[in-house]
Amino acid sequence: xxxxxPIESWEGAGxxxxxxxxxxxxxxVVIAAALCIIPIISAIRHENAIENKHG
Numbered sequence: 241x242x243x244x245x246p247i248e249s250w251e252g253a254g255x256x257x258x259x260x261x262x263x264x265x266x267x268x269v270v271i272a273a274a275l276c277i278i279p280i281i282s283a284i285r286h287e288n289a290i291e292n293k294h295g
Contacts, residue, residue: 258264
């Protein structure tokens, strides 16, 4: 069971890193942060408007 891998050796093995060393990761971090922050700002504005309207 533990010896059932078809890989016999790691010689010649490689790895592929998507967006490694590029600005792609930073762009996704900024997008994720914006998607978290925008609803909070919208909710605060809405709550303030309702508070001002209803006293």
